[in-house]
Amino acid sequence: MSDRSITIWNLLVGFTIVSLIATSFKLLPMNKKYNRLKQAAADLQFGTDKELENIISYLEDRLEDRSKFEFEIKNTPMLLTNVLSLADGTGRRIKRNRNAVRVALVYQRDDHFQAQIDFRGKVFTVSKGDVLPEIGIIEDIDGTQVIIRTENGKKAYPAPGYEPAT
Secondary structure (H helix, E strand, C coil), rough: CCCHHHHHHHHHHHHHHHHHHHHHHHHHHHHHHHHHHHHHHHHCCCCCCCCHHHHHHHHHHHHHHHHHHHCCCCCCCCHHHCCCCCCCCCCCCCCCCCCCEEEEEECCCCCCCEEEEHHHHHHHEECCCCCEEECCEEEECCCCCEEEECEEEEEEEEEECCCCCC
């Protein structure tokens, strides 16, 4: 063999050894992780876990109870709290004046009411005495309406499901 072929063979063998060593450094941690997972999975028994069976039977009972439940909606077509809108946006869009003040909901805290008001695409959570920019001061909140003092006087905005205050 010539010196050139011996050099090529030496380079080829050297590159192979370096490649095998590098691969072993990569595979050794993967092998350890695989052995740990294999050892942890050796104790699992499928289909015999009593706690899992109890959870499944509980969920099946709840599903059966819920399927027996029947909704009764009062025949009040103007009460819009019975109307559901799709949360994913695939339903019809309800067009409303974005510049109008709209009471989205009224809820009771420990000792006072709070309301969520939509105005110009923004949502405000307010309680009595709060100041809303460009609107006015919250005078009073009860379960049926929100009264706001504006520069033009007091205005009452009804809560959802209640007739407008006159």
